[in-house]
Amino acid sequence: MKSKQSGIILIIVFLALAILLILASYFLSSTVLESELSRKEKQGLRAYYLAEAGIGEAIWRLKNDDIWKNNFIEDCGWESEVFVRENIFFPNSSYQVQVKNSDCAEGEITATSTLSFNDGEIIKKAVKAKVSKSLITLTNDSAIFSGGESQNITISASKIIINKGNIFSNNILNIKDGSEISAFDNLETEELEGQVLAASNLIIGDSVLDEVEAKCAKNICTEKCKGYQIGITSCPPDSVEAPIVDFDSVGNPNSLKNQAQEKENAGECEVLCNGIQCSAKCVFSESQFGDLLWEAGLLGTLTLNNDITYIDGGMELKGGQQLTVNGILAVKGTVDIWMEAPQLTIDESDKACPSGLLVKDKINFGKLSIYSSLTATGTIYAEEEIRFEGVLNNFNIVGGILAKKITFDSLSQGMNITLDNERVLNALNLSLLAGSSQPSAGYSSEITVEDWQEIY
Amino acid sequence: MVGAIRPLCRESQNMFFYIINPFRKESGKSGGGFTLTETLVILAIFAIVIVGISSTLFLAQKGLAEGRDLRDINHEGRKILTRMSREIRQTKEIVTELPGVDSGKDNPSEIEFEDGHTPSPYEYLGSDFYYIRYLIYSSDGQSPYQLKRQYRVYCLDDCEVCEKYYSWTEEQVHPCNLEENIIGSHIADLEFWGAGLINVNVSLEKGNKKLNLKTKISGRGL
Numbered sequence: 001m002k003s004k005q006s007g008i009i010l011i012i013v014f015l016a017l018a019i020l021l022i023l024a025s026y027f028l029s030s031t032v033l034e035s036e037l038s039r040k041e042k043q044g045l046r047a048y049y050l051a052e053a054g055i056g057e058a059i060w061r062l063k064n065d066d067i068w069k070n071n072f073i074e075d076c077g078w079e080s081e082v083f084v085r086e087n088i089f090f091p092n093s094s095y096q097v098q099v100k101n102s103d104c105a106e107g108e109i110t111a112t113s114t115l116s117f118n119d120g121e122i123i124k125k126a127v128k129a130k131v132s133k134s135l136i137t138l139t140n141d142s143a144i145f146s147g148g149e150s151q152n153i154t155i156s157a158s159k160i161i162i163n164k165g166n167i168f169s170n171n172i173l174n175i176k177d178g179s180e181i182s183a184f185d186n187l188e189t190e191e192l193e194g195q196v197l198a199a200s201n202l203i204i205g206d207s208v209l210d211e212v213e214a215k216c217a218k219n220i221c222t223e224k225c226k227g228y229q230i231g232i233t234s235c236p237p238d239s240v241e242a243p244i245v246d247f248d249s250v251g252n253p254n255s256l257k258n259q260a261q262e263k264e265n266a267g268e269c270e271v272l273c274n275g276i277q278c279s280a281k282c283v284f285s286e287s288q289f290g291d292l293l294w295e296a297g298l299l300g301t302l303t304l305n306n307d308i309t310y311i312d313g314g315m316e317l318k319g320g321q322q323l324t325v326n327g328i329l330a331v332k333g334t335v336d337i338w339m340e341a342p343q344l345t346i347d348e349s350d351k352a353c354p355s356g357l358l359v360k361d362k363i364n365f366g367k368l369s370i371y372s373s374l375t376a377t378g379t380i381y382a383e384e385e386i387r388f389e390g391v392l393n394n395f396n397i398v399g400g401i402l403a404k405k406i407t408f409d410s411l412s413q414g415m416n417i418t419l420d421n422e423r424v425l426n427a428l429n430l431s432l433l434a435g436s437s438q439p440s441a442g443y444s445s446e447i448t449v450e451d452w453q454e455i456y
Numbered sequence: 457m458v459g460a461i462r463p464l465c466r467e468s469q470n471m472f473f474y475i476i477n478p479f480r481k482e483s484g485k486s487g488g489g490f491t492l493t494e495t496l497v498i499l500a501i502f503a504i505v506i507v508g509i510s511s512t513l514f515l516a517q518k519g520l521a522e523g524r525d526l527r528d529i530n531h532e533g534r535k536i537l538t539r540m541s542r543e544i545r546q547t548k549e550i551v552t553e554l555p556g557v558d559s560g561k562d563n564p565s566e567i568e569f570e571d572g573h574t575p576s577p578y579e580y581l582g583s584d585f586y587y588i589r590y591l592i593y594s595s596d597g598q599s600p601y602q603l604k605r606q607y608r609v610y611c612l613d614d615c616e617v618c619e620k621y622y623s624w625t626e627e628q629v630h631p632c633n634l635e636e637n638i639i640g641s642h643i644a645d646l647e648f649w650g651a652g653l654i655n656v657n658v659s660l661e662k663g664n665k666k667l668n669l670k671t672k673i674s675g676r677g678l
Contacts, residue, residue, distance in 0.1 A: 038526035041530050060652060
């Protein structure tokens with residue numbers, strides 16, 4: 001009986017010890033595991049920031065290395081050489097980086113870092129970043145731009161709201177008679193938009209410009225103007241000549257007329273009168289186009305489904321006539337949109353396709369009309385002058401307005417313009433006169449990082 | 457009390473006493489229990505096992521604490537560099553004069569730069585220039601440091617009455633902090649150098665665990 005009791009105690013003691021040993025070894029192994037995980041995390045972190053250093057260096061080279069800078073902008077399919085940096089921060093460490101363009105001035109940087117250890121362990125991390133450069137336009141990011149011989153902009157008794165763009169006059173900008181101007185910055189770009197710019201004087205008479213980012217001219221210089229300093233009252237922007245569109249040069253196959261003729265010859269033209277095809281032409285004389293408008297009727301709609309429609313003369317849209325342009329309407333003469341309630345709609349949903357109203361002479365919009373309407377997704381351009389007059393019912397533009405001289409008179413119902421540089425450039429680049437200043441002044445020096453992520 | 461236990465319980469009672477005192481000799485009998493040698497051997501084994509287990513537990517505890525320290529500084533390091541990189545990447549201008557190459561102990565341990573993010577959280581002030589400053593700080597000037605982030609503007613007037621704000625390059629202006637926050641701790645060293653491409657070296661320390669992180673940042677407007 002006694003020996004049996006001793007055995008039990010021994011077993012109990014050994015069981016207790018065994019349990020304690022199991023617990024201890026469990027704690028020990030989990031501690032070792034935790035410690036190993038923390039160590040791995042530490043090395044992973046060092047490797048990650050090493051890879052980020054590679055991305056940082058690549059961005060720096062895209063801005064400062066001439067070969068990289070040019071290739072990134074000019075060669076849309078460019079792939080840089082893989083450059084490697086060794087032992088740059090830590091012994092036995094390296095990173096290698098490559099840039100691959102997806103388009104001109106758009107690409108992806110991939111950086112892979114490697115940390116090697118004496119026990120043969122190797123840790124690698126890879127980081128990708130999408131980068132791009134934005135286009136700088138000659139028109140100074142201006143939704144309303146005048147640059148040419150007359151160069152003035154006059155705004156009288158009008159309410160104008162400009163989103164994401166500036167107003168630029170290459171000479172005098174005169175805002176008067178109770179006008180209200182608002183201009184707002186585009187928060188997605190580094191450049192400051194929402195500026196009122198005049199290469200000469202900015203004259204403000206009995207008008208409100210409270211909601212603008214900056215006023216920069218020969219006679220005024222507010223804080224956000226380029227070159228602003230305390231006590232300085234003059235900081236005009238540089239003078240800029242407007243690009244000139246080639247409407248009808250015989251020798252230029254890219255003139256608007258020749259391009260429209262080529263489309264017509266290829267059978268790619270379609271004009272609808274109230275939804276029914278009434279012409280398969282792209283090039284019209286003034287009278288031919290006038291006849292089409294009358295065929296559509298006073299309250300009917302003429303729809304131009306052509307990439308380019310060219311009128312070899314002027315155009316008059318009046319009464320209740322409604323014109324829808326799904327592309328470019330190029331007019332050699334003067335365009336008058338007036339009397340009663342005409343409607344012009346320029347609509348192109350595909351941003352890559354040029355759209356707008358390009359006129360070689362003048363555009364007179366709204367005279368003697370009360371319910372005129374203009375909705376444009378594209379560029380309104382006149383080589384000479386654009387006049388907007390009278391009370392307008394609906395006036396929205398996504399794109400820009402460019403001419404040598406621009407006048408806004410009595411637009412008391414308001415006019416909304418949202419700058420879209422891409423649409424402006426697409427329309428102007430379609431056909432430029434030889435020797436014209438280029439609408440695009442190149443790319444921004446800044447690199448925009450759109451996406452930054454670790455890859456596995 | 458023992459004598460009061462009923463006979464049926466006698467065996468159980470012996471067992472109980474044996475458990476609480478296994479070395480006692482049973483009365484009236486010789487050769488029961490353990491010899492001194494047995495007792496000493498048992499005690500020695502018991503002591504070795506206890507020491508072994510307790511040192512294992514101690515090691516485990518120490519390892520856990522060290523692991524926790526390493527995790528803490530990993531977390532701090534990531535947090536600090538992520539925030540700093542994001543803000544330096546957007547900047548237009550570096551205020552602090554940085555050496556072009558790594559100058560070891562001469563590298564500044566602080567950096568100030570213009571905030572490139574728009575809109576600024578203090579946009580309502582109407583300033584065109586907002587600045588961010590990172591610096592290390594400890595009450596006794598010794599490591600470990602805390603990392604402070606100051607958000608500031610430059611004024612001509614006293615900070616309390618300042619309503620007009622300027623670029624740091626204007627003459628006679630002085631900084632006014634709009635906010636000051638501690639955004640990191642356990643920092644042993646912080647260094648910046650490089651022109652255009654900013655190099656950052658941050659060392660962290662907690663217990664006997666150390667972490668050194670280095671990277672390069674290209675400022676958008678630099």
